[in-house]
Amino acid sequence: RKEIKKLTTGSSNLDNLLGGGLETQSITEFFGEFGSGKTQIMHQLAVNATMPVEKNGFDSDVLIIDTENTFRPERIIQMARAKDLDPDQTLERIHVARAYNSHHQILLAEKAADMAREYRIRLLIVDSLTSHFRSEYVGRGSLAERQQLLNRHMHDLLKFGTIYNAVIAVTNQVSANPAVFFGDPMNPIGGNIVGHTATFRIYLRKAKAGKRIARLIDSPYLPEGETVITITESGITD
Numbered sequence: 577r578k579e580i581k582k583l584t585t586g587s588s589n590l591d592n593l594l595g596g597g598l599e600t601q602s603i604t605e606f607f608g609e610f611g612s613g614k615t616q617i618m619h620q621l622a623v624n625a626t627m628p629v630e631k632n633g634f635d636s637d638v639l640i641i642d643t644e645n646t647f648r649p650e651r652i653i654q655m656a657r658a659k660d661l662d663p664d665q666t667l668e669r670i671h672v673a674r675a676y677n678s679h680h681q682i683l684l685a686e687k688a689a690d691m692a693r694e695y696r697i698r699l700l701i702v703d704s705l706t707s708h709f710r711s712e713y714v715g716r717g718s719l720a721e722r723q724q725l726l727n728r729h730m731h732d733l734l735k736f737g738t739i740y741n742a743v744i745a746v747t748n749q750v751s752a753n754p755a756v757f758f759g760d761p762m763n764p765i766g767g768n769i770v771g772h773t774a775t776f777r778i779y780l781r782k783a784k785a786g787k788r789i790a791r792l793i794d795s796p797y798l799p800e801g802e803t804v805i806t807i808t809e810s811g812i813t814d
């Protein structure tokens with residue numbers, strides 16, 4: 577078994593909550609309502625993974641499976657500049673695969689291993705993990721199939737993380753409305769498939785002026801708790 581490494585989020589508050597950052601060989605799920613900062617954090621993690629080891633980076637390439645077409649190279653450039661990184665070199669190391677439906681998404685995750693033979697990928701992002709599954713498998717009758725496919729997909733991701741000693745970061749949009757929130761089996765609260773496979777789960781809520789509250793939920797060994805992060809032009813900070 578390879579030594580577990582930790583990837584900085586850009587916020588020392590959030591890093592501390594996580595015991596140093598996102599761990600390799602496990603899945604970290606960021607969940608929260610629209611605009612809660614999930615995609616912004618994914619961009620920041622991608623930039624951070626390319627950073628040198630001395631700066632808590634992995635000096636590695638990144639694979640992003642983008643299901644909602646929300647990857648923005650311009651945002652990577654902004655964040656790279658803020659870290660004194662060469663924007664073009666940073667972008668070159670971030671490989672984006674657009675997933676057109678849930679089947680394609682599953683396929684891309686399976687093919688990630690092929691990419692890892694060509695590039696040194698130590699961060700695999702799926703943003704969003706759940707959007708295609710939600711829109712394709714609607715109604716009670718398709719629920720079991722949806723959860724089964726999602727479960728298998730997550731195990732593929734975890735396997736990649738284990739083999740390549742990579743961080744796996746995924747996003748999951750949830751409604752801020754408690755009635756919808758608790759009624760939805762894809763929501764991490766209340767024990768469901770996404771929740772069971774994700775080792776670290778972080779719930780994001782909006783607060784004032786670019787601030788977000790991040791809460792760590794059900795960690796295998798870290799205490800529950802919450803902290804504040806900020807989304808700025810430069811990226812994710814305290």
Ligand code: ATP
Nearest residue numbers: 609610611612613614615616617749786807808809
């Ligand atoms: P969804 O569930 O819809 O995918 P999300 O959780 O991925 O939402 P993000 O797209 O990460 O949400 O967050 C968008 C928010 O991030 C914006 O509303 C804005 O507050 C903030 N944001 C985005 N870009 C910048 C920037 N360049 N500078 C400051 N804040 C920004």
Ligand code: MG
Nearest residue numbers: 614615616646
């Ligand atoms: Mg998003």
